[in-house]
Amino acid sequence: MEAIQPTADHATSSIDVIVPTVVGLCAEFDDVTAVTETAARVRDAGFKYWDVHSPFPIHGIDHAMGIRPTILPVLVLMGGLTGCLFGITMTAWINAFEFKMPAPFNWTNLQGYQFFISGKPLWSLPAFIPVIFECTVLFSALTTVFGMLLLNKLPMLYNPLFRLKNFRRATSDRFFIVIDAGDPNFDRQKTAELLRSGGAVSVETVDE
Amino acid sequence: MATIYSDPSTTIYREIDNAVEIPGKRAPLVLGGRDFTSVTEVVTDVNLKPAPFGWYVGFGVAFSFFLLYVFCVGMLLTTGVGVWGNNQPVAWAFDIINFVFWVGIGHAGTLISAILYLFRQNWRTGINRFAEAMTIFAVVCAGLYPALHVGRVWLAYWLFPIPNQMAMWPQARSPLWWDVFAVSTYATVSLLFWYVGMIPDLATLRDRSKARLAEFIYGIASLGWNGSCRHWHRYERAYLLLAALATPLVLSVHSVVSFDFATSQLPGWHTTILPPYFVAGAIFGGFAMVLVLAIPAREWFGLKDIITMRHLDNMAKIMLATGMIVSYAYCMELFIAWYSGAHYEQSLFKFRALGGPYAWSFWAMMFCNAMVPQVLWVRKWRMNPWILFLVANIANIGMWWERFVIIVTSLNRDFLPSSWGLYWPTWIEVGMFAGSFGLFFTLFLLFCRFLPIVAMAEVKSIMPEAHPHHQEPHKQTHDEAAGDYRPDEHHVPKPKAH
Known part of the structure; x- marks a missing residue:
């Protein structure tokens, strides 16, 4: 089935007949x-x-x-590293550090807390690893899916x-x-x- | 029983026994002489044709159990956790048993979609979609239990590290908090994996649906997927990356669940074998659930050519292997209790297996998980869907008893005899457990009705016709035949229809 029309072109289309481009x-x-x-x-x-x-x-x-x-694996690696860094920072911040931030950043709801429990070290990295690991995987997976969709320019209905x-x-x-x-x-x-x-x-x- | 799959011209397709291993030959994974067109038709018909009467019956039953769940949760929320039979010393009971039971079931879905993908097990394509759906619905059922167990459900969001004016943060050293991250990450990644896998098939439904509304909704859901090979290229890479991410994730999730127990000081819980033992048990129970869902589904939805006996056979073998791993773990726990010389550990295992008030549950577990799956050694029985269905159901029951044994027998008798106590569930707990099956099957039946239950694109990609030059045997080099990517040497001729 061929539907090639010889005159369908931008330049030659007249005003009266709408010829699709x-x-x-x-x-x-x-x-x-x-x-x-x-x-x-x-x-x-x-x-x-x-x-x-x-x-x-x-x-x-x-x-x-x-x-x-595709560049996707590189993006995912960066997403994963970001997640890992986020996990380390978050666990350290909410359980190990309590210093006051300087003036414009001293929001109360971001104040850290020195969670001292069972005589454990404040910054107990081994115990934080499961959470850090999950953050790494979560960020990587989100980067994979949304990175793939963005690179594919989807959604494009x-x-x-x-x-x-x-x-x-x-x-x-x-x-x-x-x-x-x-x-x-x-x-x-x-x-x-x-x-x-x-x-x-x-x-x-x-x-x- | 026909054992031919080498000469398609003389084959009556229904009789192909693709579970037979013929050295040097790859068994076909799609039977019935189906080509791309008929694979599309048989799968989309489930969604696009009117639902069979049985679906409404099933949905009605599932939904009434779901209402029971809603009622019991309502009782719990309006009255308090006192409506449960939890007490001291058994503070964790049905809620955590059912949490571990459901989250374990989810694991088979991720195993099929991620680990078997990395191992290039092509047979996974027939079952991965609804196994992934099972994962998500099981995680939904699981996640509700700890959320309800916190007591003040309206404060359950305190589990997450949300910036607040009280400078109050969760305790990141607690295994329970690791669980929050493990389960929520697992739910998110499973959902993404499921959805990404479904985009091309949603586009198929969009392109085949006649109803305007269905076309519109599937159109939105498929994001404008048009099968572009440039898209496929990134899509396949994304799928591989997700599989590689989900593999350590799924192993971590049940390990973290087991840390809830293993990091405590309680005899019966405080063992290093728990993480691998939990993961093996999760896969065992999960595959049992996949079989429970797959055997009726292939019958009712006419998918026997796509979910073949080979698929059931493979799943039965995985169940047998993981069932042996958990049996080994049960025995090793007993051995270590004796060998350790730890007084409390020894007493606990004596109570658990021999003299305690719940010893019968230990033997119920041993019967269901260690003894019954042994029938799967016999090929003839593996080839019988009725026997498989029965064994899978028993394994599911056994896995529930396993969690009962771990939780209740360890908690009810600890160090001081003065603090010993018994636990029995109330009708609300039993109702919630039955109701969680209602929730699970309600979601699952909705999924069967409205979403593609077989990964069509993936099934097509493992059919022999999907590979360029499949009709020219001389071009199939040794490498290609040896690598798993090219599934079948022989080719079922496509009927020439125009």
């Missing part, structure tokens, strides 16, 4: 092998703004698409792809390669031909 091409595949091989060809053709959509992570697609490793009827199968059993019209290499005919030659079941335009 084409934002990209969407090719549908029904086979993992075909989509992976086509992805590698799209990568080799030098495209930058494009993506593969699949109902599950395809093994080897990162390489086929040339996706570079609107997407022009959701207008395509067949794209609903991207979360079930079909695979899609979407090439953005803003890509410098984008050429409606040639790009469609590239996708079709890779074994696409159909190539459709994505309208704004």
Whole structure:
């Protein structure tokens, strides 16, 4: 099913007829092998703004698409270190230190307390470790989830792809390669031909 | 019994026995000749088709027990903890028994979703979603008990280090406070793990639901997930990181719960074996609960192709192994009590196992946890869901008795005979315990109705068709066949339908 309209372009659209802006091409595949091989060809053709959509992570697609490793683990490490530091500071502050902060910071509700009990040392680090550990894990996990969502720019409830009827199968059993019209290499005919030659079941335009 | 899974052209799918080990071959984990489309259909039908009559019956029963829970908690709050049978010396009783029981059940969910993920156990994909749901609901049931046990429930927020005008902070050296952090972190991380795993499947429900409202709600919940492989890349990394974080977390949680006992001076509690023993017991009881939920669910929701006999068999094996670990721990406790020469410890274990007022509970525990699971050595019995269901239920009961034994037999007789005393629960405690099952099953049935109960995306990713070049045997190198990532050598041909 092809729906490529020859006149749909910003520059040539008249005032009377609202011609939707084409934002990209969407090719549908029904086979993992075909989509992976086509992805590698799209990568080799030098495209930058494009993506593969699949109902599950395809093994080897990162390489086929040339996706570079994410920075997420570094963020999580920093989140974890922050959590660890938070845990150490908190346990020390609420059980071991009681000094008065200077004037603008001397809020009563942040006043520390020297919790002396059972003759234990005030700063009893070994006994604080479970709490510090849990803080580390908690901060790391929160960083992982929200970092992943932020890097993926989610939540993003609107997407022009959701207008395509067949794209609903991207979360079930079909695979899609979407090439953005803003890509410098984008050429409606040639790009469609590239996708079709890779074994696409159909190539459709994505309208704004 | 057919034992063929090498030649798909002659196979009647229903008869595939994928629990058989054939050296050099990987057993298929999805049966019935299902492809991606039919996996989506069979799982989303549970949510998108009208609920069967049985669901309403089950929900009605669960919800009435939940109302019983609400009533008993109401009695507790309006009257005080005196409505419980707790006394001196048994100051911790049903509330802490049930807390440990429920939090332990949660552990199997995290084990399946995190530890088995790190070990690349692909069979986990069939059961991980509802095992994780079980974790969360069990932690909800667990967390309510200590919160209610504090007595003045309206001051329960004092457990958290909230800045206040009284310069009053919690005591960070107390194992009870470690518990606050362990359980609340565990609840948060489990919830995140569950939700992150569910985002792609919520998107599937969004894309398949016909009703406008359902589409809207699933649309919001799935955050606009569109299956982008650039998203998948970060998503998979995030999932791996969460698994790596949840693994030490889950081990720490039940260890910290055991510190509540082990760091005390009380004979019967003051032992170093408690952390590993508690963790093994939690996994044992948790897998028993997963089986109790999975066996009916696969039958009623038509998921036998996805939760196969191989899955049940694997869970039974884990139960057998962890059941042996707890049995070893029971014996080792007795041995150390004798070997230590500590007078009070020896007396306590004599009371616990032989002469004490609660010795029968010790033997109930031994029967349920050490003896009954031994039937799982026999493959024929493991292959029978009825027997598995029965053994799993007995193991759950046994794990409850274990906590009863640890708490009540240790507390009721301590150092001075003059302070010995007996404990019996009141009807409110029994009602609260039964009611907490109502809470658990109410939440679980709502989950079964409205959320994807099988991790569809993960199940699809372990099917043979999910791997590029799966149809070309010459491209399967030795490495790929040996690594766990490629599940199956053989390929079930996909029917060509257009």
